[in-house]
Amino acid sequence: MSVELVKNSEETPIAHDRRAHATFFGIDFQINAAIVIMLEHIKEMDNIRLEGYDDIDIELNDRSHILAQAKSVEHSSTDFSNVVANFKKALVSLSEGAQKCGNVKQLIFITNTSRPFGGNVTRPEFMGDAHRCFGDLSQNLQDVVKNKLAQLSLPLDTSKFMVQILPFETDNLQERYKYVWSLIGDFIAETKIDPEIISRKDLRNIWASDLFKSGTMDAFPIHKTKKEVIWPLIYRVTYNIPYDNEDLDESERECLESEYRHIIDECNEKFEFVTSVYSDYLHYRQTHSGEREMINAFVLNQYSTYSYILNNTSTAVSDELKEKLIRVILRSILYKREKINIIKREVGL
Amino acid sequence: MRFKSIYLREAFEERHIEWSVNNLIHSDNNSKGKTTLLRLLLYSIGYNIPNTHDIKFEKCIVESVIETDSYEEISFKRNARNHIFVTKNNESQTYILPSQECELHQFIFGISNTDVLDNLLGTFYFDQEHGWQSMNKGIVIGGVRFNTEELIRGIADIDCRKEKQQREKLSHEISRLQQMLSISQYQAQIDTETMNMSGTSFNTQIESQIVQQQMSLNILKAELIRIDKALQANKNIRKYIEDLKLIVKLSDGQEVPVTKDNIVGMEDTINYLEVKRKNIAGKYNNISKIIENKAKLIHREDLQQSFFDNVESIQDIFDQKISQIPINAVYVQRKIEQLKKERDTINERIRALTYFDRGAKISDSIFKTINYILEKLGDEPLSSLDNIFVTNKKELSGAILHKRVFAYRLACLLEVEKKYNINLPIILDSPRGKEIDNENISNMMLLLNKEFKKNQIIVASIYDYNLDNLHRVEIKNHLIEQTE
Incomplete structure (x- = not known):
């Protein structure tokens, strides 16, 4: 793969040079396929790597691997000339990867064509996105797979084989990434991330960029752990301070952000203080179970307990603003805790 | 307190002047030194008074003797702006000016409240330039200002030090930010010029x-x-x-x-x-x-x-350095507005304190005195208390403004005298303003004769005035020439 040419492109590695176009399209497909498979297995995933035991290599918490071979066709809805060759290569690669790895849970042939095994007719089960295990294939297709595998000295275990279709076509990115974005959108919704803080498009770009760098590493094995994939997301999601719940005019908000942001950050990053607030909050929650908007109720009723944190702060700020600052700090700690808990639970971190 | 005498010396010229209860500093023509003498009188007791065209005060030796209300004499000798020698009962002390000005005036007038001391001159001295223009607040002379509200707070012993400190701090911050804003505007100018010139490398x-x-x-x-x-x-x-x-x-x-x-x-x-x-x-x-x-x-x-x-001029280097300072003009502007709002809030708080309880009694008393004086001067009384502090000078004709200023200041003076049980001199520079007719002047002098008998009056003018037992100090060609 020609890495240098695509290094600086975060959105997509498409070059103007038509000769390189197919190569870049292939890389882009591989990266997006990795994101899709990663999200589908995020809970049990431990780490991911491109160009590991196969194009995509996901190691699970039980140390078994999901290996995927990504084969794309640039004009997938009209060009079927290479699909059979791709299918054969995928079987060979997956079989070899499985042998090398030794502990494989699933072997995925992921492609963007609706005729993954060739043939003259587009089959309805491969239209759109599709996940078909070997057992779910028609007898005819099972035979096709078996015939190909029979030619290999160490064929893969068909019970672990799956063919997956990822719709991915055209130079129009709105069209090309729509399925990937949709899946990321579901992830954002499940993890209750505010899409205004990070959109599905942003998140795809971030992960694509991260995984692409991982795929260019020469030394093997280099793993992108789940922690490494998810924590930058958590950082991004929890970086902004929740000023909205406080009655701040624009100047007060600017004052807090420009002059007191470091205090807010320090309080958020000091474990003793964070755990003290969280512990008080849990206790409050137990004793005030009927209240709505528990964090807000806790902050409004308990903020005066924490006024000591601003004892060493400049007196230039009014008492009213100090109170608001304390409430902002408490909310930021508790909202952050809440967001971290949700995301970690949803991704099994 | 009253002035007893003043001694002036400039180079080899000198003059000694005795003061009586009612005094007229007179010259036949203008620009002979009447105003200079009044200013030297105040300069001699430690006030920071600007020079006149005639004489540079710091080059003079000025000695004054005053008599306090308890009939004690205090003599002052000032031969520089930054200090003054004060002698009472054969004991001398040097005061450093202006840092000990307040302390000195506390010693002279027996008033310790700084709000009163800061505004005291405005109650008894009417400068020819500013003295007949400013009513509730404004310039007395040079850098000395007068503010009725501050005076009322002082008389009523209303403590606003905390608020004033906050206000001062905010004003300092605003001033700094305004300087920053000026720099950013200058930066913009430099940028514009840089775009148009190929001079910057x-x-x-x-x-x-x-x-x-x-x-x-x-x-x-x-x-x-x-x-x-x-x-x-x-x-x-x-x-x-x-x-x-x-x-x-x-x-x-x-x-x-x-x-x-x-x-x-x-x-x-x-x-x-x-x-x-x-x-x-x-x-x-x-x-x-x-x-x-x-x-x-x-x-x-x-x-x-x-x-x-590539030799760059000092101006170029200055511009380059200024350009390198990162200033967010929008943020600075917003910050200035925010601080101004905070300052306004503090000002409102101070105003509220001024008119609460004791302050209200003082302002009411001043209001009544003003109307009493205006009546004596044949003028319309003020309709409400608010008029003491909110006055649009432009609406007033020259004569009415003149008389109102007179009434305002004397009402304040009486309030100070009542509070501290003292008598202050009344010093009027050119009381016959441009539009004051004889009848008005007669009324003013009649008022002084009748109602301010215990006060020493010193008037400087080219006209004559009908004051009881008037002591005339004549200036012929030049102030400092011995004539007595």
Whole structure:
């Protein structure tokens, strides 16, 4: 793969040079396929790597691997000339990867064509996105797979084989990434991330960029752990301070952000203080179970307990603003805790 | 208190003047030194009074003798602006001016409240330029100001020091920010000129960009140091807790050792900081690279321009340095507005304190006295108390303004005298303003004769006045020429 040419492109590695176009399209497909498979297995995933035991290599918490071979066709809805060759290569690669790895849970042939095994007719089960295990294939297709595998000295275990279709076509990115974005959108919704803080498009770009760098590493094995994939997301999601719940005019908000942001950050990053607030909050929650908007109720009723944190702060700020600052700090700690808990639970971190 | 005498000496000329109860400093023509004498009189008791055209005060020796209300004599000798010798009962003391001005006037007038002392001159001295213009607030003379509200707070012993300190601090901040804003406007001007001129070198622009990037770099570096400290502190706590080897009992009775993995939030806090550190370190590296690349550009231009003597003027260097200061004009403007709002709030608080309780009684008393004096002067009384403090001078004709100022100041003077049981002199410079007719002047003098018998009156004018037992101080050609 020609890495240098695509290094600086975060959105997509498409070059103007038509000769390189197919190569870049292939890389882009591989990266997006990795994101899709990663999200589908995020809970049990431990780490991911491109160009590991196969194009995509996901190691699970039980140390078994999901290996995927990504084969794309640039004009997938009209060009079927290479699909059979791709299918054969995928079987060979997956079989070899499985042998090398030794502990494989699933072997995925992921492609963007609706005729993954060739043939003259587009089959309805491969239209759109599709996940078909070997057992779910028609007898005819099972035979096709078996015939190909029979030619290999160490064929893969068909019970672990799956063919997956990822719709991915055209130079129009709105069209090309729509399925990937949709899946990321579901992830954002499940993890209750505010899409205004990070959109599905942003998140795809971030992960694509991260995984692409991982795929260019020469030394093997280099793993992108789940922690490494998810924590930058958590950082991004929890970086902004929740000023909205406080009655701040624009100047007060600017004052807090420009002059007191470091205090807010320090309080958020000091474990003793964070755990003290969280512990008080849990206790409050137990004793005030009927209240709505528990964090807000806790902050409004308990903020005066924490006024000591601003004892060493400049007196230039009014008492009213100090109170608001304390409430902002408490909310930021508790909202952050809440967001971290949700995301970690949803991704099994 | 009243003035007994004054001695003036300038080079080889000298003059001694005795004062009586009612005095008229008179000359046939203008610009002979009447105003100078009045100002020297105030200068002689420590006030920071500006020179007149005739005489530079600091080059004179001025000695005054006054008599206090308890009939004690105090003599003053001033031969420089920055100090004064004061003698009472054969004991002399030097006061450093202006830092001990308040202390000196406390000694003279027996008033300790600084709000009253700061505004005292405005109650008894009517300067020819400003004295007949300012009513509730304004300039008395030079840098000395008068503010009725402040005076009322002083008389009523209303303590606003805290508010005034806050206001002063805010004013200082606003002033600083306004300077910043001026600089940013100047920067904009420089930028515009730079766009139009080829004078500024390529290097200068790049250097300016490097300085800006360097500032961003410094901010990131400070943040990295802070994060490292926080990380270390959290790791120390983690180790401490782990080393304690605590065991907790769960609600089901199970005993569980406390480790870094089951302390809620511990690893999250550390993970968060590590990601943040990585993020900021990434930005730091990017900016470092930008600086490095820009520095290379400078080196290249240096090589290209080595043939030329690139001597820049001081103004150019100044402009370059000014251009390098990063100022967000929008933010500064907003901040100024915010601070002004805060200052307005404090001013409102001070105003509210002024008219509460004791302050209200003082202002009411001043109001009544003003109307009493206006009546004596044949003028319309004020309709309400508010008119004491909210006055649109432009609406008033010359004569009415003149009389109102007179009434305002004398009403304030009476309030001070009542509070401290003292008598102050009344010093009027050119009381016959441009539009004051004889009848008005007669009324004013009649008022002084009748109602201010205990006060020493000193008037400077080219006219004659009908004051009881008037003592005339004549100035012929020049103030300091011995005529008595």
